[in-house]
Amino acid sequence: MQNENQPDIGEEYIRLHKVMSRGIKVSLFNINKFLNDGLMEKLNREGFISYVQSFSSVLHGHHMVEDEKIFPYFKDKLPEVPYPRLVSEHEIFNEGLQQINSAVDNLTKETDELESLITLKTGFDKLDGIWATHIQIENTQLYGKIRDLNMDPEDMIKIEKESKEFFQENSGPGYLVIPFVLYNLSLEDRRAIANGFPDAVTSKLLFGDWKDKWISMKPFLLE
């Protein structure tokens, strides 16, 4: 029997895709603006670099989870999903991420700003070129079909926990990644995703010790 209140890992991953869709859009919008102006704004420079770093870390962690945990787990349960295609597209995303990471390194060192911005744009354009179709396949053929599998809730919780831990091991730092995920989502999605976080993360760390570390990203995040 289906129960709408049961945990559904598929919904969570569809939400994570929304985080990254916004991340690509906001990054490209600002890169184009900086390129147009011929330089980065001094005021929001640090925040933008942190924003792109967080994006890169979240996307990398997310694809690691899909390749190592989600795809192998659902392979037999949902055999119609074109897993080899998705995995090989992850390789293309990795190439884009490498360009993004090296551009971020140079921007941090404040060398070759214009050249770094061009590399950054090349990396993001690479992601942007296949992102929409890639997540459409994942959302419709995999994540949107998980609820209908009527999995045992205990199994669902187990794979959810395992994949969350694996994501944490392969992304970070938490003081950037967690605010990045939450504040690239609408209020409704943010509430739903924050439900899965311990209280200490959402209240104490996010608005206590961590606030100084992520607040510079604020101009690029949602209210």
Ligand SMILES: [Fe+2]
């Ligand atoms: Fe994905």
